[in-house]
Amino acid sequence: MATAATETEEIPEIQHEEHKQPPHPEGPKQKFRADYTAPPFTVTTVHLDFILGEETTDVTAKIHFVPNYGQLAAGAPPPPLVLDGRKDIKLLSVALGGRVLGEGEYEVSDKHLTIKAPPAGEFEAVIVTQLRPQDNSLLEGLYKSSGNFCTQCEAEGFRGITYFLDRPDVMAKYTTRMEADASLYPVLLGNGNLAESGQMEGGRHYAVWVDPYPKPCYLFALVAGKLAMKEREYTTGSGRKVALRIFVQEGNLGRVDHALDSLVKSMQWDEQVYGLEYDLDLFNIVAVDDFNMGAMENKSLNIFNSRLVLASPQTATDLDYSRIEGVVGHEYFHNWTGNRVTCRDWFQLTLKEGLTVFRDQEFSADMNSRPVKRIEDVMMLRSSQFTEDAGPMAHPIRPESYIKMDNFYTVTVYEKGSEVVRLYHTLLGAEGFRKGMDLYFQRHDGHAVTCDDFRAAMADANGVDLEALGRWYSQAGTPQLHVTTSYDAASRTYRLHCKQRTPPTPGQEEKLPVLIPIKMGLLGPDGSELPLKLQGADGSVQDLGTEGVLRFDTPEATFTFLEVPAEPVPSLLRGFSAPVKMELEGQSEQHLTFLLANDADAFNRWEAGQRLWEAGQRLSRKLLLQLYAAAAAGGGAHSPQAVAERCAAAGGVPDNLVEAFRAVLTDPDLDGSFKSMAVMLPTGSELLDAIQGGDPPLLHHVRTWVVRQLAARLRPELEQLIKDNDDAPGTPYVFNAAACARRALKNRCLTMLSTLEEPGITAMLLRRFNEAANMTDEISALSALVELAGPERDQALQAFYDKFKGEPLVLLKWLGLQATSNAPGNLALVKSLVDHEAFNITNPNNCYSLFLGFGRSPVNFHAADGSGYQFMGDAVLRVDGINHQVAARMVSAFTTWRQYDTERQAMMRAQLERIVAHKGLSENVFEIASKSLK
Ligand code: B3K
Ligand code: ZN
Numbered sequence: 001m002a003t004a005a006t007e008t009e010e011i012p013e014i015q016h017e018e019h020k021q022p023p024h025p026e027g028p029k030q031k032f033r034a035d036y037t038a039p040p041f042t043v044t045t046v047h048l049d050f051i052l053g054e055e056t057t058d059v060t061a062k063i064h065f066v067p068n069y070g071q072l073a074a075g076a077p078p079p080p081l082v083l084d085g086r087k088d089i090k091l092l093s094v095a096l097g098g099r100v101l102g103e104g105e106y107e108v109s110d111k112h113l114t115i116k117a118p119p120a121g122e123f124e125a126v127i128v129t130q131l132r133p134q135d136n137s138l139l140e141g142l143y144k145s146s147g148n149f150c151t152q153c154e155a156e157g158f159r160g161i162t163y164f165l166d167r168p169d170v171m172a173k174y175t176t177r178m179e180a181d182a183s184l185y186p187v188l189l190g191n192g193n194l195a196e197s198g199q200m201e202g203g204r205h206y207a208v209w210v211d212p213y214p215k216p217c218y219l220f221a222l223v224a225g226k227l228a229m230k231e232r233e234y235t236t237g238s239g240r241k242v243a244l245r246i247f248v249q250e251g252n253l254g255r256v257d258h259a260l261d262s263l264v265k266s267m268q269w270d271e272q273v274y275g276l277e278y279d280l281d282l283f284n285i286v287a288v289d290d291f292n293m294g295a296m297e298n299k300s301l302n303i304f305n306s307r308l309v310l311a312s313p314q315t316a317t318d319l320d321y322s323r324i325e326g327v328v329g330h331e332y333f334h335n336w337t338g339n340r341v342t343c344r345d346w347f348q349l350t351l352k353e354g355l356t357v358f359r360d361q362e363f364s365a366d367m368n369s370r371p372v373k374r375i376e377d378v379m380m381l382r383s384s385q386f387t388e389d390a391g392p393m394a395h396p397i398r399p400e401s402y403i404k405m406d407n408f409y410t411v412t413v414y415e416k417g418s419e420v421v422r423l424y425h426t427l428l429g430a431e432g433f434r435k436g437m438d439l440y441f442q443r444h445d446g447h448a449v450t451c452d453d454f455r456a457a458m459a460d461a462n463g464v465d466l467e468a469l470g471r472w473y474s475q476a477g478t479p480q481l482h483v484t485t486s487y488d489a490a491s492r493t494y495r496l497h498c499k500q501r502t503p504p505t506p507g508q509e510e511k512l513p514v515l516i517p518i519k520m521g522l523l524g525p526d527g528s529e530l531p532l533k534l535q536g537a538d539g540s541v542q543d544l545g546t547e548g549v550l551r552f553d554t555p556e557a558t559f560t561f562l563e564v565p566a567e568p569v570p571s572l573l574r575g576f577s578a579p580v581k582m583e584l585e586g587q588s589e590q591h592l593t594f595l596l597a598n599d600a601d602a603f604n605r606w607e608a609g610q611r612l613w614e615a616g617q618r619l620s621r622k623l624l625l626q627l628y629a630a631a632a633a634g635g636g637a638h639s640p641q642a643v644a645e646r647c648a649a650a651g652g653v654p655d656n657l658v659e660a661f662r663a664v665l666t667d668p669d670l671d672g673s674f675k676s677m678a679v680m681l682p683t684g685s686e687l688l689d690a691i692q693g694g695d696p697p698l699l700h701h702v703r704t705w706v707v708r709q710l711a712a713r714l715r716p717e718l719e720q721l722i723k724d725n726d727d728a729p730g731t732p733y734v735f736n737a738a739a740c741a742r743r744a745l746k747n748r749c750l751t752m753l754s755t756l757e758e759p760g761i762t763a764m765l766l767r768r769f770n771e772a773a774n775m776t777d778e779i780s781a782l783s784a785l786v787e788l789a790g791p792e793r794d795q796a797l798q799a800f801y802d803k804f805k806g807e808p809l810v811l812l813k814w815l816g817l818q819a820t821s822n823a824p825g826n827l828a829l830v831k832s833l834v835d836h837e838a839f840n841i842t843n844p845n846n847c848y849s850l851f852l853g854f855g856r857s858p859v860n861f862h863a864a865d866g867s868g869y870q871f872m873g874d875a876v877l878r879v880d881g882i883n884h885q886v887a888a889r890m891v892s893a894f895t896t897w898r899q900y901d902t903e904r905q906a907m908m909r910a911q912l913e914r915i916v917a918h919k920g921l922s923e924n925v926f927e928i929a930s931k932s933l934k
Pocket of ligand 1 (some may be wrong): 041154155293295296297330353406409756
């Protein structure tokens, strides 16, 4: 690779569209939500004709334009028609009203086709473009995956197919004709219904698909290839028969049943809960190996990353099974929340994504264990979204600006967006929420709308004012809720004093209070729920029953409850009723134990357990930080041995911490999934939050040492739990909450024991690895072995590779495990994997497993000599030359650079600067890297 110096140029400034004249007219530009204007033209129909070929693919787009620019002044010509495009598409011709335009009548640039003088009134344009899908490594627009043609158009990929008004508020009816070689591409799929198909001369064939529903171009899709199919029939509540078809590569047909089952369950659930039926006779899912993200909800032709379709007990883990169920549901639910009602502009993305994540979370909760699902979602929110909200990329769920929209498919827009939808549900109740949804569809079916329209539908359907929820859409940052309580025995009055504050985030120094619905109850001394008599501002008394939702929307407020017979134990923020960080002052260990035993709300029972455990965790965190300080104070080499000696000299692990772990592990009333989560030490990133200028490898060694001490002292309990949760030989794999809990707990115990690095335990792991009856157990044993030095590690990795050589999805796990390993000097292995026959740098899943996996290794990514950073910086630039979206995700490994010690900060910063200065950098990577540096 050439040196940075020869490849650099001045760091370009971000240009503000319409706000500043850019030096490079088509360079990186910020787009602002406030600048939205309706399109000057709309489109009613689009006829696309694809001649799919091995060298080139020609696309003829017949587009019917309708003026939307309003009344023209007398004699004034219509405005120019500016269509979006991409530099890798070749314009062959453009005709208006049947007349081919001459060169002076239009202009083509890297990003646009401008028709200078369109006719007044409606007109038809015929645009012919030529594409080379086989060279399209961006995987946006039309491209090839495993020899098959497929598309990805959200957010702005359609402009890579033809010149168009590529924005979601332009909705049209599409007809797609495609022709291709019949033996290479026997399956031809499009949106809507198959209207016609037939054979042609020269061994070619064609198909015409007609989609009766108007849609934005980001929902357009096409697939042509050699695919096997499995079908099931579904009958909707009103009697419509729908063919459900999943298309996969030949040989994978035996692995689609779980996805098909999940689809049927999703369809039934949407009918039961929202009264929403599917609206066509056909629903297709196609699995492709090369895909930038998880899946895409194209109208009636969902395209999925194959890792979210294919599952068998031998190749997929419990986590894979549960993700497939959730994502199949998510994409199906988009048919109404996203497709029938879509977004006016991309700033409104959370309108469809936040709402659809909420719907898929509720679906999974109904299919499995509701409390466990809620706990998992909240854990994820706290670990990823709260971090994003506190870092340089913090943005509101409805962002105010972006350079590349693809960078805003974030945990904030999706997961926090879902929490905001949940606020409506909490405030209005299930029935009120359903009324709101009904009105939303009644008003907006077939239209492209905004988050404000959603809020208005919810408010109007229920006759309530929901303006106060507006700030959740415009403010970034996680609100902090601080609660103190007081009880006056004489007047039998109980008060909750609440304060809120949202911390400043980049570009948003001042914050205003948000509406926080606090779902709550009060528990009497015997554990029963007390009646809630809330005093109003005017002195009136509101009877809330035994559970109420307090509306807290000011900087401070006091909620007063009357006729409270004795000081109660409060149960606040039930079900995690708002995405905030709550601190309840004076919440004692006794209160937590009492809530754990008595709270009527299952989530809060777990939360009490967590907080109780957090008391232990605080203890362990304190311990870890103390040991970290002791190990760091020694200076010099930070080898695992040196760290162990210093930690032992600093006092080791105290008995009360060991007892806290023992109590959780041996409690017969606790669920296995809960136990497996509860015995985990705080994560490295959580701990780094509490350390000024942390040293990740050192922290890792301290943490590993503590786990080893715990494993040694809890060995009998761990061994007993493994025995209790092991399946008898020959037990068939089932995917359900109980079976997953057994596997989760058993495997957690095995992982803890593996840190002892005893020959007997290592041999036992190797035996379990060899004899594993399902992928969940097999990969768990392999992960533990990969962290150990010695022949068993290499033996197991080789055996796994030999066994799954022909299984690209399973090899992703193999790549990921090795990349993430903290084995000393593992970078050399990772570098060799880049050149391994199993690794394919043009495949996004491969890059995510290898490069993002490597970025998760505290030891090797954060190596003191900067070699890990240099490797990742090189990899970002190399991948950016292939696929911008994948490279942008990789660069996020550097965005937390301010958390680390001075030397690491300087080295990570230098990589970000090198990346930003790289000539020919994509806008995607430029946006993330430059924003992280600010
Ligand atoms: N809507 C797609 C995501 C598209 C991402 C574009 N970069 C999947 C989903 O959320 O359902
Ligand atoms: Zn989605």
